[in-house]
Amino acid sequence: xxxxxxxxxxxxxNAIARSCSHTEQGRIExxxxxxxxxxxxxxxxxxxxxxxxxxxxGMMPPFAVFQPSPMTPSCTLASALQxxxxxxxxxxxxxxxxxxxxxxxxGALRLRAPLQANVNDKANAFGGSLASLMTLASWGWxxxxxxxxxxSADVYVADSQLRYVAPVYEDLVANAEPSELGGWEAFxxxxxxxxxxxxxxxxxxxxxxxxxxxxxSGRFVAFPKR
Numbered sequence: 001x002x003x004x005x006x007x008x009x010x011x012x013x014n015a016i017a018r019s020c021s022h023t024e025q026g027r028i029e030x031x032x033x034x035x036x037x038x039x040x041x042x043x044x045x046x047x048x049x050x051x052x053x054x055x056x057x058g059m060m061p062p063f064a065v066f067q068p069s070p071m072t073p074s075c076t077l078a079s080a081l082q083x084x085x086x087x088x089x090x091x092x093x094x095x096x097x098x099x100x101x102x103x104x105x106x107g108a109l110r111l112r113a114p115l116q117a118n119v120n121d122k123a124n125a126f127g128g129s130l131a132s133l134m135t136l137a138s139w140g141w142x143x144x145x146x147x148x149x150x151x152s153a154d155v156y157v158a159d160s161q162l163r164y165v166a167p168v169y170e171d172l173v174a175n176a177e178p179s180e181l182g183g184w185e186a187f188x189x190x191x192x193x194x195x196x197x198x199x200x201x202x203x204x205x206x207x208x209x210x211x212x213x214x215x216x217s218g219r220f221v222a223f224p225k226r
Contacts, residue, residue: 076148077104077148080144080147080148081101081103081144083147084101084140084143084144084147085100085101087143088101088136088140093132094132094136096117097113097117097118097129097132097133098113098114098117098118099111099112099113099133099136100112100113101140102173104144105175107177108141108175108176108177109137109140109141109144109175109176109177110137110173110174110175111133111136111137111140111173111174111176112171112172112173112174113129113133113171113172113174114171114172115168115169115170115171115172118172122167123169124167124168124169125167125168125169125172125205125213127164127214129172130164130168130172130174130205130213130214131162131214131216133172133174133205134162134174134176134203134204134205134214134215134216135157135160135203135216135218136174137174137175137176137203138157138160138176138201138202138203138216138218138220139155139157139220140176141176141177141178141201142155142199142201142220142222143155145184145188146191146222149188151191151224152224152225153191153222153223153224153225154222154223154224154225155220155221155222156220156221156222156223157218157219157220158198158218158219158220158221159218159219160216160217160218160219161216161217161218162214162215162216163214163215163216164213164214165211165212165213165214165215166207166211166213166214167213168205168207168213168214170207170208172205173205173206173207174203174204174205174206175203175204175206176201176202176203176216177201177202177203178199178200178201178202179199179200179201179202179217180200183199183200184199186199187199187222191222195223195224196221196222196223196224197221197222198219198220198221198222199219199220199222200217200218200219201216201217201218201219201220202215202216202217202218203215203216203218204216
């Protein structure tokens with residue numbers, strides 16, 4: 001388990017180093033410091049996904065597929081994704097699942113986990129692993145967006161509903177995003193005003209065919225770190 005954590009950590013460290021190597025002025029602008037006009041008080045939008053970090057920074061890491069916003073330089077997002085991966089590695093139950101952060105895809109956070117580490121007696125994915133992966137994807141999405149917005153917060157799951165649709169005989173893939181359009185902006189405004197807020201999240205386990213094997217609907221809350 002310790003060796004697995006070290007391998008994941010080393011892979012992320014090398015990927016981030018490659019993503020921020022500047023050989024052209026365009027890469028310096030894309031991967032350098034925050035733009036001087038960026039405001040820390042404006043409400044940031046959820047980062048849409050249209051191109052890869054490789055296309056934007058001139059390299060090819062297998063993660064962080066996204067289109068950076070003017071307020072979020074490429075390597076700021078890459079660093080936040082690395083930080084999220086490190087948090088997963090630091091939690092022994094999560095580390096044992098072999099979870100890897102696969103970046104933002106169309107605004108949703110994607111997590112992956114190998115079937116071999118999450119298999120049950122029927123040779124398919126353990127239901128508890130499916131629930132955990134969807135919960136962690138939802139938790140991770142909110143944690144990531146708060147960090148990108150400049151807030152250090154503790155995120156908790158308040159309640160959730162699960163639905164298991166089909167057994168999973170392949171590696172696990174979970175995608176999570178807010179339940180409602182505009183939910184993030186409303187959440188962030190409330191968090192800044194009241195010091196706490198909640199948001200509805202939805203997640204699913206996606207099969208290679210595109211069908212959903214399991215779904216989660218839940219509410220997550222955040223409080224400032226003390």
